Amino acid sequence: MGSKDIGDVAGYYLHAAELKAEKTITLSDYIAQANREAIHAGEPFGCAVVKRRMKGVADGYVVRDVRTDVRLLNRMRDAEDLLKEYQFDVWFEHDRHHREAA
Structure with a gap:
C-alpha cells in the first residue's frame, strides 16, 4: 500500500504484522517497518513474523x-x-x- 502500508495480514490481535520469508534476516528493518505500519493501521503494536528457512511457518518467530x-x-x-x-x-x-x- 505504499507509504501508508498497514501490514501484511489482518487479524493478528492488536498488531500490525509484517510477514517476512527471506534468505537474509534483518530484524531491525523488519521491526522499524512493523512499527510504522502499526501507526498507519491504528494498532498499538507492531511485530514481524519471520519464517525460518526450510521450516514451516509455525516454526518461525514473532519479533518486536x-x-x-x-x-x-x-x-x-x-x-x-x-x-x-x-x-x-x-x-x-x-x-x-x-x-x-x-
Whole structure:
C-alpha cells in the first residue's frame, strides 16, 4: 500500500504484522517497518513474523522491539489486575488455565 502500508495480514490481535520469508534476516528493518505500519493501521503494536528457512511457518518467530514488548506486557498486566479486582473467580480460572498450558 505504499507509504501508508498497514501490514501484511489482518487479524493478528492488536498488531500490525509484517510477514517476512527471506534468505537474509534483518530484524531491525523488519521491526522499524512493523512499527510504522502499526501507526498507519491504528494498532498499538507492531511485530514481524519471520519464517525460518526450510521450516514451516509455525516454526518461525514473532519479533518486536523491547519497548513494544514492555508496553504489551504492561497492558496485559493491567488487564489482569482489573479482572482480578472485579471478577476474582474468573481471573483465578483464567490464571490456572494458562499456568497449566505452559
